[in-house]
Amino acid sequence: MGEWKNDLFGCFNDMGLCVITYFAPCLTAGKNAEQVGEDCMLHGFLSALYPIGIFSRANIRGKIRERQGIEGSFGEDCFVHWFCYPCALVQEANELGGKQGMSMVRE
Template sequence: MAAPVDQSQQNFAAAPPAAAAPPQEKPAPAAAAGPANGPINDADIEDWKKRFNEVLAKPSEHVNSKSPATAQSWTNSLFGCFSPIDLCCMTWCLPCVTFGKTHHRVRKNGSMEGWEPINTSCLMFCASSCFALHWIPMSMQRADIRARYNLQGSCLVDIATACCCGLCDLVQAEKESEQREALLRSNGPAAEQYRPAEGMAYGPTA
């Protein structure tokens, strides 16, 4: 006579295997957070506001300013704006991009690290152009270039150049700043002659 089978063992043997848990989906990676203000940089806005306020505080002093007697000639001609052709075409089609590029090199980073084609200065140039006031930031930027690299010129010449030869002015400023920054980074003897030894000279005010 066969031995009786334990009922609990029968139930265990008859129980179907537990279904495997479905694989959990991995959460999608979070998108990289972009800049809060897009191309608008608060530091650039404050810098431009400060510069405009300085000019408005002493307008006659800035208008009569000129480079010191020890200033050097510009390496690039104002009317050499057709070369290189890519810079010429870019400036003709999108002058704001060239303006913003030069601004970044002269005032932020000579190696162009962190530069974006659409930036605060580019947009500010576009906005001022809508009211035919683009010559104001252009002449201010040209004055920056003269002061940084000890180049010849005056505020009145800067204004006249920006008003009468705007595209040529932008190309010349971009080429000059690119060349001068390359020389400054080289740390060679030739680079030292481009460092300004004196500040801007101001004419008598009324």
């Protein structure tokens, strides 16, 4: 199994993505979901609902891990999104190609 290419606290490597995620985390969550074949609007909305958002974001993180062959568990994904979800969202976006997933936002 592989590891994350980007550190959890490496969110400042892409300042544009970091700023977008800080002010509109639902946007990054939705775009991450879209990158793994899920509905962008639904997951963006769900991510804003605190207890449901943790579950929703952790579910998408699990799909990203599975797609990229990264070790981990749903419990770890929930923990990361409970305590440091902005950093987790940026890490996931970077893992999925970063700027590609957010191109619509930056136009």
